Amino acid sequence: MVNRATKPKRFDRNLIVIGAGSAGLVSAYIAAMVQAKVTLIEAHQMGGDCLNTGCVPSKALIKSARVAHLVSTAARFGIETPTPVINFQTVMQRIRDVITAIEPHDSVERFTSLGVDCIKGYARFIDPWTVEIDGNRRLTAQSFIIATGAEPLVPPLPGIDKSGYLTSETLWNEFAKRRVPPKKLVILGGGPIGCELAQSFQRLGAQVTLVELADRLLLKEEAEAAALVMESLRADGVEILTGHKAVRFEPDKRLIVEASAGLRQIIYDDVIIAMGRKPRVTGFGLEELGLVVNGKLAVDGFLRTNMTHILCAGDVAGKQQLTHGGSHEAWYASVNALARPFRKFKADYRVLPRVTYTEPELAAVGLTEADAVHMGGAFEVTRYDLDELDRAIAEGERTGFVKILTAAGSDRILGATVIGENAGEILAEITFAMKHKMGLRKILATIHPYPTWSEATKYAAGQYGLSHKPEGLLKWAERWFRWRRG
Known part of the structure; x- marks a missing residue:
């Protein structure tokens, strides 16, 4: 009452x-x-979840995993190294140290x-x-x-209470006690948390199976960008089971999942529930x-x-x-x-960026192409592939693209997706432009240092400019210069 x-x-x-x-x-x-x-x-x-069990520890984990991956793939840069040895206790202690270093801020x-x-x-x-x-x-x-x-969010699956499941909140304290990473790790959920954890623990020595009910990962993101993330996870060795529904847990650490082909069992040492919050x-x-x-x-x-x-x-x-x-x-x-009751302001979510910190990194702001289609308004798509970017070529990180949606007949930005190295940093300029109602021509007119990742945004704006050339004026200019040559 x-x-x-x-x-x-x-x-x-x-x-x-x-x-x-x-x-x-x-x-x-x-x-x-x-x-x-x-x-x-x-x-x-x-500091709440972000400091203690979310953003901060997960990004510290991701850094260790990326270093391990960089060492193991160093030969592509002409560096011969032995296979990296993962000191899992030290990895987990470093995460604790990072939290401790940031704690005074909060x-x-x-x-x-x-x-x-x-x-x-x-x-x-x-x-x-x-x-x-x-x-x-x-x-x-x-x-x-x-x-x-x-x-x-923990689903009411039969047997889950006795499964020993972990979540994004509880895994840190549990794994801090371990000398080695889990051998067989199952992660339920193919959203940002599930993808980040799957790639990180795989790179740190676990054999990860990622189970997702939908037919693809990262449902809120551009399908082609999500496909690149899935391709990268599989290249790292993650087993990805899309279109699979978790059915029940058996007492002997077996998860039963169901797909169109029928039931399947997955044996695990640890399971992480990452199905949302x-x-x-x-x-x-x-x-x-x-x-x-x-x-x-x-x-x-x-x-x-x-x-x-x-x-x-x-x-x-x-x-x-x-x-x-x-x-x-x-x-x-x-x-x-x-200010109540004199003033009030409606919350504005139109320019709220988001980043999934996998490798490649996936960043987005505003509308996706699917969003724009659903809304029914006219729009244009401009795309620039990172394999043409000099900085990406130099660093050997050519996977990805910048995709920008603009209103039809205008350079006004409706949304953007960036996937690739430093995608979150690249996205910042687009977010700024959207917030302050600047179009792609303003970005194109801005001097970007060479060679940087931020040039990807400029080149995407350049692609837009090329597709909107003043053809009539250019034909007149051609005649003018021909006349000048005599």
Whole structure:
């Protein structure tokens, strides 16, 4: 039953933020910078999933795996080396060291110095204006931001409770205890997390089987780009089973999967569930306030819940699942919370880039070609292949392309996909151009240093220019110069 307590006449805080991941930290920071009295409550670790179990440890793992792969393939650069020896304990310790090095950026000490009141504890709403922390302290606020993140989605498969499964959250502590990587590793889910982990652990010595229900990997991305990622994973030795449905786990570490050809068993030592994430909404008193519908917060375009003084940001909002997306939403949520009721800003997701950190790297922003077709508007596609880029040729990394969608009859960018070495870095210029409504001609007119990966964007813009030459003017110029020659 919804508790609709009387609104207090005085409040302890202007804003209370629940959750100290990327969205919560940015929300608290913004509030402190405008001199609002803000409290940040975190039950577990500052930095949230990104620092402790997500972006940071996974990218540290990917770096070790890439170094191992580079050593093992060094002969193609004229360097003869012995087969690399993987010290798995050292790899996992390095990941811990990287987290430790970054922790101060998200620490209680730093945010306290910025003017944020940081409380370690578990916050629960007891009415729309009051939270209770660990059952013994109560605080009221004019506004709240829920930034409790998300948790791995674990399917209710028969036998899964006794399978010993790991998730993107639990694998780090478990593997930190190991002297060697898992011998036979099964990963369920062919999204970004599953693909990154599959390639990394394969390169570090595991034999990985990646199981995906759909007929291809990375469903949100351009099909031809996803195909290059799948080709690369297979070249590394990953067994990829697309079109396979996980059916059940057997007690003796066997996973039964089903495809059109029938049932198949996969023997494993470890299994990682990477089938997505669900908003973390249980246990905060949100259900009792009537804010949770079908396991999710009901959120409007301004990131407000059904009670407009309670907003949310980050994974829990359910709009996207990206660290930088959480920070992006935090700006809207905090400004809408603090400026209420005088101003409000609708969250804008049109220029929200994303990167899958496989090799080749896959980066995208805005619409894919499938998105544009579905929307029905007229558009053009411009493509530049990286095997023509001098820097790519010099480094022996010629796989990939830049693909840009523009509105028909205009150089206005609707979306882009980049796949290849440093794709995320290449994409940044396109994202900037989209954000500030600059077209491809502006990119083409910008001087890019030679030879760099960023030139790929310029050459893609050049391809667009070539396909839109002023043919009539050029014919007139040809006649003019012919006349000048006599």
